[in-house]
Amino acid sequence: MKKWLKYSLIIFVSCIALFSFKQSLAVQSRFLKYFPSNTSIDYERKTYAVPVAADPNTCQAINSLQEGYNYCTQCMSLKDDCPDCCLVDTNADQVFDAVDCTSEASNENYDCDTFVFSGDNCPGVECPELENPDCSNEDPPGCQINGCPGSDYEPEYDSGEGEACTKESGIWYCTENDLTPVDMGCVPDPVGAIDNYDPEFHSDPSTELFYQTDISGSPPEIEDDDPDFDSNIADSLGENLTSYYKYEPSSAYSSYISSCTSYSNTVESCQKRVQCCQEGTCLLEANPGYGNCIQGCSQRLAFDRVVEVPPDMVEKTCSTLENADCNAIQEEISNCLLGSCATCFTEIDSNFSHDFVAKSGESLTVFWSILAQPNVTPATGYSETEAKNAINTYFYTIAKVINASGATIYSSIMHQKSFNNSFSIFNATHVNSVYLNTGEEYSIKLYYYLPSIVNNIDEIASIQMDINGMEMTIIKIRE
Amino acid sequence: MFFFRKKSLSLLELIVSLVLIGIGIAGVAGVLTSGIYFLKKAENKARAMSLAYQKKENLMAKSFETLQTGTTTGTEGIYDWTINVSSHQEGGIPWKKAEIEVVYPEISLGSNQSRTTSKVFLTNLLAYPYVHDESKQISSVCDTGHCVVRNGTKRVIGSSANNRLSINIDYPVSKQILVSYNIVLGYGDMGGVAATDLILTQCYVDGTPTSIETGTPILTQPVINNVVDVGTVSAGTHRIDIRWQKDTSSGNVYIKKADMIIVAYEE
Numbered sequence: 226m227k228k229w230l231k232y233s234l235i236i237f238v239s240c241i242a243l244f245s246f247k248q249s250l251a252v253q254s255r256f257l258k259y260f261p262s263n264t265s266i267d268y269e270r271k272t273y274a275v276p277v278a279a280d281p282n283t284c285q286a287i288n289s290l291q292e293g294y295n296y297c298t299q300c301m302s303l304k305d306d307c308p309d310c311c312l313v314d315t316n317a318d319q320v321f322d323a324v325d326c327t328s329e330a331s332n333e334n335y336d337c338d339t340f341v342f343s344g345d346n347c348p349g350v351e352c353p354e355l356e357n358p359d360c361s362n363e364d365p366p367g368c369q370i371n372g373c374p375g376s377d378y379e380p381e382y383d384s385g386e387g388e389a390c391t392k393e394s395g396i397w398y399c400t401e402n403d404l405t406p407v408d409m410g411c412v413p414d415p416v417g418a419i420d421n422y423d424p425e426f427h428s429d430p431s432t433e434l435f436y437q438t439d440i441s442g443s444p445p446e447i448e449d450d451d452p453d454f455d456s457n458i459a460d461s462l463g464e465n466l467t468s469y470y471k472y473e474p475s476s477a478y479s480s481y482i483s484s485c486t487s488y489s490n491t492v493e494s495c496q497k498r499v500q501c502c503q504e505g506t507c508l509l510e511a512n513p514g515y516g517n518c519i520q521g522c523s524q525r526l527a528f529d530r531v532v533e534v535p536p537d538m539v540e541k542t543c544s545t546l547e548n549a550d551c552n553a554i555q556e557e558i559s560n561c562l563l564g565s566c567a568t569c570f571t572e573i574d575s576n577f578s579h580d581f582v583a584k585s586g587e588s589l590t591v592f593w594s595i596l597a598q599p600n601v602t603p604a605t606g607y608s609e610t611e612a613k614n615a616i617n618t619y620f621y622t623i624a625k626v627i628n629a630s631g632a633t634i635y636s637s638i639m640h641q642k643s644f645n646n647s648f649s650i651f652n653a654t655h656v657n658s659v660y661l662n663t664g665e666e667y668s669i670k671l672y673y674y675l676p677s678i679v680n681n682i683d684e685i686a687s688i689q690m691d692i693n694g695m696e697m698t699i700i701k702i703r704e
Numbered sequence: 705m706f707f708f709r710k711k712s713l714s715l716l717e718l719i720v721s722l723v724l725i726g727i728g729i730a731g732v733a734g735v736l737t738s739g740i741y742f743l744k745k746a747e748n749k750a751r752a753m754s755l756a757y758q759k760k761e762n763l764m765a766k767s768f769e770t771l772q773t774g775t776t777t778g779t780e781g782i783y784d785w786t787i788n789v790s791s792h793q794e795g796g797i798p799w800k801k802a803e804i805e806v807v808y809p810e811i812s813l814g815s816n817q818s819r820t821t822s823k824v825f826l827t828n829l830l831a832y833p834y835v836h837d838e839s840k841q842i843s844s845v846c847d848t849g850h851c852v853v854r855n856g857t858k859r860v861i862g863s864s865a866n867n868r869l870s871i872n873i874d875y876p877v878s879k880q881i882l883v884s885y886n887i888v889l890g891y892g893d894m895g896g897v898a899a900t901d902l903i904l905t906q907c908y909v910d911g912t913p914t915s916i917e918t919g920t921p922i923l924t925q926p927v928i929n930n931v932v933d934v935g936t937v938s939a940g941t942h943r944i945d946i947r948w949q950k951d952t953s954s955g956n957v958y959i960k961k962a963d964m965i966i967v968a969y970e971e
Contacts, residue, residue: 263767263768263833264833264834264835266835548894548897548923549893549894549895551923552891552894552923553891555891555926556890556891556926559888559889559890559926559927559960560960563888563960563961585765586766586767586770588837588839590837590839590965590967592884592931621927637886638886638888638927638929638961638962638963639886639888639927640886640927640929641925641926641927641929642929643924643925651931652884652886652929652931653884653931653965654884654886654963654965655837655839655963655965657839700835700837700967702833702835702836702837703767704767704768704769704770704833704836704837
C-alpha cells in the first residue's frame, strides 16, 4: 500500500511539472514581446582635465574675407571711439563738420584769433563758459565783448556838480560840453589787433575822440531859438535851461566799437567751436580730448590699407569704409561658411563622437553644448583689456553626420557666437531620415571654425578657444 | 534422433516465435511511423512559426505612423497567412495591435489519413510614441528686399506658406514642446542701423507668444541660434511658428537659410 502511494505521488508531481512546462511554452509562443521602442535617447559627454585647444583655423578660402572684416571693424571702432574731430566747413555754410583727420595746425578753421583783453587789467572779460561751453547753443559766450566800450555811448557826468544827461531816441543830451564816455572799454593787447582802435582813447581821452563836435571841438550846442530845441529835453536836464549839448558818437569811435564787438564775437565763436569739437567728439574713455582724437586719426591714417568690399569688390580704405561695407564682408563670410568654405571647419576632438547604425525611417535630433573659455594672450605692451577690446571675431560650431567612409552626409546650420562670449554654447539640429540609409554606420561629430586674426590684431594678442567639455544628446525617433 | 529431436523446433514453437517476432517488428515499425509523424508535425509548425516571425519582423520595421491598419492575406507554399492591424485607444492614448496567423494542413496519424489544419498565432502591441520630432528648413527663399523684418509687430519668418518657419502639429495627447531655431541672416542696405539695434525673435503657439523674446544684435550677430521651451500644448492641432521684428525701422534684413526643430514629449 505504501509503495502504491509513493508511485502515485511521483506520477502526479511529474504530470503537474509537465503541464506547467507546456503551458509556459504555449504562452511564449503565442505572445511575444512588444514591438521595440520607436524612440531612443542617447547621451555623449566628455570633460577635459586639460582643455582641448581650438586654435584659429587657417583656411585660405575665407582668410582674405576675414582679414577684410577684421580690418573693417577695427576701422569702424576707431571711427566710433575717436571720430574725426577736425573742423571742416564742407558746404561753406558755416556749419562745421567733424569729417577729416586734418591736424589743427593745417586747418584754418582751428586758426582762431587770440583774445585781446586780459583779465588782469580788464575786469569781466574772463571766459569760464569756454571751459565748459553749452555746445548746443551756437551763440558765443560774450565774455570778451565785455572788454569793448559800451555801445550805449553814455557820457560820464557828475550829477553832484549839477551836471545832467538824458537820452532821447538813442542820442544823449547833456548840460556839459566836455564829457567823455563812461565805458571806454579796456586797452586791447596788442593795441593794433582791433581795427579803428586809437590809443588816444585811453592815453589822452577828449570829447572829440568819441563824439561828433563842431569847429570849437565841443558837441553841438542847441539853443532855445534853434528849431531842433526840445523843451522836454531841456526840462529833463534842468529848470529854465536855454541850451544843451548833443552827444552823437563819432564815426571813428563807433567804428572801433563795431570792430571790437565783431572781433570778440569771432574769437569767442571760434574758440567755443574748437572746444566743443575737441571735447564733444573724441570719446576715448581713458583720456578724452583733442590729443586722443589726433592720436586716433593718426592710427586711422596709419591703418589705411585697401579692402575689397563685396559684392563688386570695390577697393576702399578706412577713410571711406562704412558699417555697411563691414556688413557686406560679413555676409560674404556667411555665404562662404554656408557653402564652399564648409571644409574650413575642424573637428574639435576626434575621439568624441556618437556612433550608431541607422534604423529604417529613423531621424535624429541632436542637441550639443560646449563648455568653452576664450583664451587671449596679450602681446608685450598691451593689457588684457586692450587685447580683448581689439578682438572682434566669432567662434563657429557645427554638428556633422559622417558615414563609414568618412564623407559628410549632413551638416547643421552653424552656431555663431562672439569669441569673447563663447563660454557657453548650446544648439540643436535635426537630421531627417532621408539622409540615413538603413543598416549603415554613422558618426555624429562636432566641428569648429575660429578665424585666424591678422593685421593689427596679431600685434596685440593671440587667441585660442579652450574647450573644457562637450555634450551631445541624441534623440532618435522612428515615426 | 533424440539428439536431433532435442535440437529442432516444433511447429508450435516456430509459430510462437514468428508471432513474437512479428509483434516486435510491428511495434518497432509503429514507433518509427509515429516518430516520422511527430517530426513532420514539428517541422510544419516550425516553418509556420518561422513564417509568422518573418511577418512580424516586417511589421517591426515599421513605425507607429507607418504601420497601417487593416487586414492582409497571402499564401506561401502550404501556409496561408493573415495579418490584421487594428487601432485602439486607452484613456485617449492610441495603441495598435498586430495579429499574425499562419494556417497550414496537418496530416493526422491514423488509417483514414484525413487532413486537418493547424495554425500558429502571434499578437503584438505597439505603444504610441512618447517623443516626437518635427523639423522644417527653408533656404534661399528671399532675395534682398523680401522677407524684411518689419518694425512694429512680429511676423512669421519666411515669405510664403511653404517657406515659413511654421509647423503644424497634431498629437492625440498633450505634449511638452521644445523648439530650436537657427537663422542665417542676409543684409541689404543697412544704412541707419546702429550697433545696439536688435532683431527680436519669439516662438508663437496658435498666434500667441509662448516663449521669452530674444534680442540679437543685427549688425554683429548674422546667425541667430536659439532653443526655447514653450511648455505644454493640449491634444489636437496647433500651429507653432517663429516670428521676428526689428527694433529699428532702418535696414533691410532677409533670410539666407533657416531651420526650425520641434521636440514633443510627454512627462
